[in-house]
Amino acid sequence: MRTQVAIIGAGPAGLLLGQLLTKQGIDNVILERQTGEYVLGRIRAGVVEKGAADLLDAAGVGARMHREGLIHDGIEVAFGGERHRINFRELVGKSVIVYGQTEITRDLMEGRAAAGAPTIYEAEDVSLHDITGDKPRVRYKKDGAEHEIACDYIAGCDGYHGVSRKSIPDSVLRSFERVYPFGWLGILVEKPPVSDELIYASHERGFALCSMRSHTRSRLYIQCSLEDRVEDWSDERFYAELKRRLDGDAVARLQEGPSFEKSIAPLRSFVAEPMRHGRLFLAGDAAHIVPPTGAKGLNLAASDVYYLWRALSEFYKQGSKASIDAYSARALARVWKAERFSWWMTSMLHRFPDSSGFEQKMQQAELAYLVSSPAAMTSLAENYVGLPY
Ligand code: APR
Ligand code: PHB
Numbered sequence: 001m002r003t004q005v006a007i008i009g010a011g012p013a014g015l016l017l018g019q020l021l022t023k024q025g026i027d028n029v030i031l032e033r034q035t036g037e038y039v040l041g042r043i044r045a046g047v048v049e050k051g052a053a054d055l056l057d058a059a060g061v062g063a064r065m066h067r068e069g070l071i072h073d074g075i076e077v078a079f080g081g082e083r084h085r086i087n088f089r090e091l092v093g094k095s096v097i098v099y100g101q102t103e104i105t106r107d108l109m110e111g112r113a114a115a116g117a118p119t120i121y122e123a124e125d126v127s128l129h130d131i132t133g134d135k136p137r138v139r140y141k142k143d144g145a146e147h148e149i150a151c152d153y154i155a156g157c158d159g160y161h162g163v164s165r166k167s168i169p170d171s172v173l174r175s176f177e178r179v180y181p182f183g184w185l186g187i188l189v190e191k192p193p194v195s196d197e198l199i200y201a202s203h204e205r206g207f208a209l210c211s212m213r214s215h216t217r218s219r220l221y222i223q224c225s226l227e228d229r230v231e232d233w234s235d236e237r238f239y240a241e242l243k244r245r246l247d248g249d250a251v252a253r254l255q256e257g258p259s260f261e262k263s264i265a266p267l268r269s270f271v272a273e274p275m276r277h278g279r280l281f282l283a284g285d286a287a288h289i290v291p292p293t294g295a296k297g298l299n300l301a302a303s304d305v306y307y308l309w310r311a312l313s314e315f316y317k318q319g320s321k322a323s324i325d326a327y328s329a330r331a332l333a334r335v336w337k338a339e340r341f342s343w344w345m346t347s348m349l350h351r352f353p354d355s356s357g358f359e360q361k362m363q364q365a366e367l368a369y370l371v372s373s374p375a376a377m378t379s380l381a382e383n384y385v386g387l388p389y
Helices: 012-023 038-040 050-058 063-068 088-092 099-113 235-245 248-253 299-316 322-349 357-372 374-384
Strands: 003-008 027-029 070-072 074-079 080-089 096-098 124-129 137-142 146-150 153-157 172-188 200-201 210-213 218-224 259-273 279-283
Touching: 003 012, 003 374, 012 027, 012 050, 012 099, 012 299, 038 099, 050 063, 050 099, 050 299, 063 099, 070 279, 074 088, 074 357, 080 088, 080 357, 080 374, 088 322, 088 374, 124 172, 218 235, 235 259, 259 322, 299 322, 322 374
Parallel strands: 003 027, 003 153, 074 200, 153 279
Antiparallel strands: 070 096, 074 080, 124 137, 137 146, 172 218, 172 259, 200 210, 210 218
């Protein structure tokens, strides 16, 4: 088989890139290790920046997001028994859309099926070959048979555990990492959200977040220990702990119901450089991970895809390789700013097990400064709604 761009991974990054390329008549094949149902079973964050929303529109899959997504003009930051609103619309004239990543993935899969572009699910043992030559190839197994795809370029959109980043030699790749000493325990529940907007709460017992998927469905999180297991946390225990970390008004408005999803996620910051090696590009979680505080994971995947889509389209339409050569530096410049923002939000809002009295005082001062200074709130707002592409 031959294609122009072989895409590894059918997560949001791979599917979005595929859809944008297909729209421009650039041939692509997606290889995915799992089944489509498995990919749709993963629950992730659900805050979409304007830039990412525009890109979904450009890919022709934004209609349901605009119909069903909730426009949020701000967030609330809670500490010391009080909530403080950060008004994005007033501070930076922008808002975000709350719409689950699972739904985005579904919309992209349906768009791809409608466009008739090929996705090979349950592709096993994917391997990349000759990525520094002119004729790269991708091999995989399907139903016991070996296959090979010849292509011009390979887009590694296969997430943190994928094969693409590992195909770049150690002598070329540099990684930067911070692992945080806690996790997030999250539940999904069929109950209306606690507030109209997301509440990010800092408490001496640990961080909590009241988010939502719709007017009738809540997504709730509490910071937990890395030793905790999901089985340790009954719904009763979860709600009791959440309520300890929220203000009185939020507790009064919290509607408890049986959770239908419960999981623990570790928190990590990670960046691999460069994001291009020969004819292989990395995009999304394959190149970087952010802690979920600030909801940048999907949005960063979208900005990588934007730069990569522009670069490939410039090459195929105008024959210029300038943006291909600039891809890694352009993507990384934005990645590092989002890494900084997610790290800062995480550091400010969580309880660190070994923090000294001084460090805790610094966190309290940071929060007090944030909600008292229009300059500080503007800085949070412009990062939360998304820095320009
Ligand atoms: N071969 C083929 N496919 C693979 C391989 C492999 N060796 N390894 C991983 N994959 C697939 C995974 O099964 C997954 O479906 O690549 C896909 C990667 O998708 P994501 O992990 O969702 O990564 P990405 O598309 O970059 O999405 C970024 O989604 O993962 C969240 O937090 C992340 O919000 C961020 C956004
Ligand atoms: C979510 O709704 O899952 C969510 C929202 C905001 C975050 C993280 C997760 O910062």
